[in-house]
Amino acid sequence: MKPLLTWLLLVLMTPMALAQSDGEPAGGQDMYPLETPDQQEQFQQLLNELRCPKCQNQNIADSDAPIAEDMRNEVYRMVKEGADEQTVVDAMIERFGEFVHYKPAFDARTALLWLLPAIVVAIGLIVIVLIVRRSGRQGAESGPGLTDEERRQADDLLRRDS
Structure with a gap:
């Protein structure tokens, strides 16, 4: 009887669990519509290139932390306004520190x-x-x-x- 109840619970819970997750990463395209494919590509590249300051070694596209959401929103705003990649990266480094960039610049400190x-x-x-x-x-x-x-x-x- 116990295996039957377990199987029944599994069968009933699976569709509900699948309905909750949409399969999109945190920085999905539906949430951040951009005008051109170039902007969309730049946005996705920046999301994967910038690290969440709270999450150890997780980019802001995959992180669910509130600070990562703020960073995604700021990157989206800057890309939508036409900022180039280096400008966005520099702004994020200035605001959150060198840690947020996976590829730190070569200078005396690094x-x-x-x-x-x-x-x-x-x-x-x-x-x-x-x-x-x-x-x-x-x-x-x-x-x-x-x-x-x-x-x-x-x-x-x-x-x-x-």
């Missing part, structure tokens, strides 16, 4: 962020080269250095076997 991966790789390569050289040098120095007596004994053994 130089380490951009250069750190290359620095780590270079240091790793230098360490590997030094280790390989040192092991090669140690191998040559501690190689099969036989004394004269050991060498003579080895030669005697080889002659005897042949």
Whole structure:
């Protein structure tokens, strides 16, 4: 009886759950109508390029946070007024900080962020080269250095076997 009730509940609840979600992301086209396809494309690109300050690593198109909604509305207003992409990004950075942009600009504050991966790789390569050289040098120095007596004994053994 319990499985039948569970199945019945599932069958009755599924259509209601599907009716509630329209499948559109938070920055859907119906909510933000624009005049030209270029504006619509620019708007969608900006929604995906700007990060929600409240949500960790979620863009404003996917975020349901109130601050993301405010950002979407502001981006929509600016795009509708004809602002270019860089102007919108600069306005959002000025208002919310560098964190909202997924691609921070290269300047004195972000130089380490951009250069750190290359620095780590270079240091790793230098360490590997030094280790390989040192092991090669140690191998040559501690190689099969036989004394004269050991060498003579080895030669005697080889002659005897042949």
